[in-house]
Amino acid sequence: MKQAAYSFLFGLCGAGLAVWMTSSTTPNKVHAQRTPVLPIPTGDVRPQYDQNGLTAEEAVNVLVYERNNRGVVNITTRTVRNDGFFMMERDSEGSGSGAIIDRKGHILTNYHVIEDARQVKVALFNGKTYTATLVGADPVNDTAVIRIDAPEDSLYPIEIGNSSDLRVGMKVYAIGNPFGLERTMTTGIISSLNRSLQVTRDRSIKSIIQVDAAVNPGNSGGPLLDSHGRLIGVNTAIASRTGQSAGVGFAIPASLITRVVPQLIRHGRVIRPDTGILRVYELDEGLLITRLAPGGPAERAGLRGPRVTRERRGPVIIERTDRSAADLIVAADGRPVGTVDDFLSYIESKSPGDQVTLSVIRGNSEEKVVVRLGESQP
Secondary structure, eight states: OEEEEEEEEBTTBOOEEEEEEOOOOOTTOOOOOOOOOOOOOOSOOSOOOOTTSOOHHHHHHHHHHHHHGGGEEEEEEEEEEEETTTTEEEEEEEEEEEEEOSTTOEEEEOHHHHTTEEEEEEEOTTSOEEEOEEEEEEGGGTEEEEEOOOOGGGOOOOOBOOOTTOOTTOEEEEEEOGGGOTTEEEEEEEEEEEEEEEOSSSOEEEEEEEEOSOOOTTOTTOEEEOTTSOEEEEEEEEEESSSSOOSOEEEEEHHHHHHHHHHHHHHSSOOOEEOSEEEEEEOSSSEEEEEEOTTSHHHHHTOOOOEEEEEEETTEEEEEEEGGGSOEEEEETTEEOOSHHHHHHHHTTSOTTOEEEEEEEETTEEEEEEEEOEEOOO
């Protein structure tokens, strides 16, 4: 068995990925496969050119670029970081990409592009640079919206498309600013769909698009486009040994963008349903509740956390926690939940006010508890 180690790079940092490749043969058995016979082309097979001297494929490439390159911006940030040894603050610069989404100056990008930035500058296609303000951010989905105060006639919004009907093999285009090279376009295909990309220790983004179009540091936040020039994803990470493109890139799907962005513009954050369960332990059997929000939805529904007792011994108060009294969540609406990510992903598919039936092990029996979801707080 051969093993090759890669790393996810969000800009220039991320989580680990490993790829295993195996091959095997079965002794004394030969599996014959019939190779399909393709028809031999007849007649003139030379490429056909349009009035501009372009092939049909080249014409599509040119059209996609000319329609969208002015809607891609170059984002530079300045961040203050602590020098751990001398406890001094030092300026740090970063860069990324973004897509203009309306003529009000709203720009879509990755959260990690502008995270902790004290200054964000946006350069348009015409060379004009503007200071941007943060409108809203969703770290869970690595998505952010910033805004610039620029003339409407210098803003060219990119149309947001639909990622629900994508298929492996479809051609895609990435436009961004790799290594600061503004509005660079690369092409490729959709290599896979419905990948899961881990963004924190307990959370991952679902339905990620995998592409082989070259994306590099600086492409983060830039649009992934289909052959009609519509945004179907936001380029967010690569898997690479070297920190540069290895033909494995990942994009946040447009279906998630269309769900998140309106809330970021309206509220500055994503309003998610809330169970009132603050902390759990992942066990092989399920999720053991270790902390509930006082007066929250879970506590009101009757869910139980650990039993805490306090005993005074002279001037000292001894606190004991009995975790055996806590409920163990094993399913939500009949769907098994083995990890925190499974549980939160299902809850976030709901809306505040919805009811969810949790199956819990309490003592030696299984019980069902109906929880009416609340609204997450900032």
